[in-house]
Amino acid sequence: MEESPKVSIIAAACRYHELPDTPYNLWMRDELADALELPHDGTRVEIIGGEMIVSPGPDYGHNAVIRGIQQRFFAAELTDPSFPWRCITTQDVKLSDIHDGYIPDLCVLSVENDKQARTAQLKKLPPRSLELVVEVTSPNNAFVDREPRRRHPAFTKWIGYARVGVPYYLLVDRDPREARTTLFTQPDPTSGEYRESVSWAFGEAVKLPEPFCLEIPTDEWEPWQRS
Structure with a gap:
């Protein structure tokens, strides 16, 4: 046995x-x-x-960042009924190819994939349903969201999302030493890397390119407080 x-x-x-x-x-x-x-x-x-x-469950500042991003997607949908994107929070995502399981802070899906997931009453989304994932760092585990660094060279979500081909990964890093948002694009499943990125400091508007064409203000985003 x-x-x-x-x-x-x-x-x-x-x-x-x-x-x-x-x-x-x-x-x-x-x-x-x-x-x-x-x-x-x-x-x-x-x-x-x-x-x-x-x-542990995130703090209020973390949740407020997610709320701010959601609001921009909701506003676009209300302004333009043909807006093709929908978002949902804390949805399980099964990365079956690498036997990982993530719970992104926010998932963005096409209208079609959103409808399919609702109709099938999926409990865990496959990565192919996703166009964009958002992660907001927390003090105790920020390294698992980031691109690997020399201090923490282990496998991270940045690698996992690239390996399963999620097209866009938006990382909001609330570390006071970083306080910036980075959009990673062009995933390479073979190497497990995103080939391109663009970033904005807190206070600068995040400009999501096509196919989203959204601008997200960050004036009210705050780094976490150092203990």
Whole structure:
């Protein structure tokens, strides 16, 4: 009989659990959080590069950034009924090709893909449904959202999104040392890299190019407070 996998959790403190199945399979069945005995208080668990990443619920400033981005998409839809994009928050995304499972802060889909997902009542979206994903960094796990750096060379969502071919990745980095927004484009699934990027400092309007053609003000966006 094969032994249950014993895995570590990356969080504020590291502990060990024996799981009845692989983390990815448990995540796909919505059983991973319970298997890890996580509280039902907004705590999220994602699988990034095969590692389980546990994150507490975000702060208000984080959520306000997402609200600001949503508002621009909603306003465009109300102004122009033919606007072809819809957005949704905290939607599970299954990266089956690499056995990862993410919960982006915001997903942007075409009207057609949005309708298909609603009709099928999908619980976990495939990456091919997405045109743009948005991640907003938090103090405890910002490195998992960013392009890998020398200090944290491990697998990150930046790699994962590129490997599955998500066309646009918008990263809002609230670190006081960064305080900028970067749009990554032209994913290369083979290398797991985005080939192009453009960025804006907080206070500068984010200008999403075609096919979105949206301008997002960032005047009210605030970096997180250093402890």
